[in-house]
Amino acid sequence: MSISIQWYPGHISKAEKNLKEQLKLVDVVLEVRDARIPLASHHPQVKNWIGNKPRILILNRLDMVPESVRQDWLKWFRGQGETVYYTNAKEGQGIRAISKAAQEVGVEINAKRKSRGLLPRPVRAVVIGLPNVGKSAIINRLLNRKVVESARRAGVTRQLRWVRISETLELLDSPGVIPSRLESQEDAVKLAICEDIGDAAYDNQRVAAAFVDLLVKLEYESILKSRYGLDALTMTGEEYIFQLAMTRYKEDRERAALQILNDFRKGIIGAIPLEFPPSDV
Template sequence: MTSPPIQWYPGHIAKAERQLFNNLKRVDVALEVRDARIPLATHHPHLDRWLGDKAKVLVINRVDMIPPELRVQWEAWFRERGETPYFTDAQRGIGVKTLAQAAQAAGRAMNQRRVSRGMKPRAVRAVVLGFPNVGKSALINRLVNRRVVASARRAGVTRQLRWVRLGQDLDLLDAPGVLPAKLNNQAAALNLAFCDDIGEAAYDNQRVAAALLDQVQRLQRETPFIPPDVLQRRYGIADQTHTGEDYLAQWAEASYQDDRERAACQLLNDFRKGLLGAIPLELPD
């Protein structure tokens, strides 16, 4: 079965991109939030051009959804390329205090310039941005230590930009998830679909679920990060012996009266909630 095409760019994403671009000139620091399972696919290809010389803090969220040894590898990989990644679990608040300190430190240069011009220091203005459903709003709630913005493990919850004050030193701008208008790399698009990081996209659940099964079984063979029996423990059918399409069909017949759509949705939901365990979909080069 060929990989399913993933298509998107709903109207609210286009509007969000315009709003975000217009507000970027007001911010000093950008907190770019990525999904730890797919930290390359969740990097917006135009972000660096948009930011110009503004300070950027790289946030790798959902670190609980990858093995600890892979986190070490990713940290080394990013540092080799001149970036310092800050790993967080926004749902539990892990790494958030260090991230807040990094954002404030990144904004100090702005205040130093203001003082040198005879102006008073002000709160650092930081925008929290990234693809849909990478955990931006949950991260803001943790930074502020209270629920100030809507947050859920699904895409499209944030629809408008909103400023939030964090003490006297930091103002945060919560931005809706922004996707590129077009993504030519369909492998990356599939990873976004697997993780539900693409908002209101158009795709076939059964084909995407089968593609996810194919990818999990391939990674089982090629990496040490995924247990060889991860699917069998969850669904009772031995893995590494079927195509994703065949596996989905057997599981649907055994558990859902041959309802493949229901089985596909359950599989995608299990993966997205971490019920299959800490399964990464991208690895460092």
């Protein structure tokens, strides 16, 4: 079953342009990705945008990925020369380490300023990432109070705004930005499953069917059988949604699809990663 997913509303296009302008003013970039899909939730233009600026890589929703898989990703990213910071913005886990890493960049910047006879200033950081990966929740945790709106849906943050975290740190909250074209439909489907992309871009039944097929491919089909009482190995994802609708939801396929997607998104069916580190073989 083929799925085409595209979403590029006007406010994202405008935000991307504004963000590129604001990036000239920042000292360090906090890039937030979804821990369930660390590669699919990466914006391919980020490295071009930030150039040589320091970047702190954050994988949010650590609670939705098993510890063993988190460790595998840490090792893989280390092999790529990157340090990863795991967070659970909802509970505040990992936030202190991010703040410390950003402020360490500020120490270096102010040492250089002092050598040029300039006064110290707060380090300017920007939080960037795809819609709904947890950027605003991370900012609220850094500040210890809610200053920016956040919700479990894409497209909540619409404006760029500076937020003073402390005497030593200022943060720029930015709307989620996605590529103008989603080159990999496989990645696009994962983003839709994780709700990291606008819901206007896809059909829930098709995405839920693709999710079932992906769970079978990743050998997580036993979770489906235990939760819904249907064996995914004996049918396609599309057939699975149909059968689930017939047996539990009065033939309402849309309701069946949303149930499966929401059970995953809320962690009800457990911590399930949809990506694993690429093999070097």
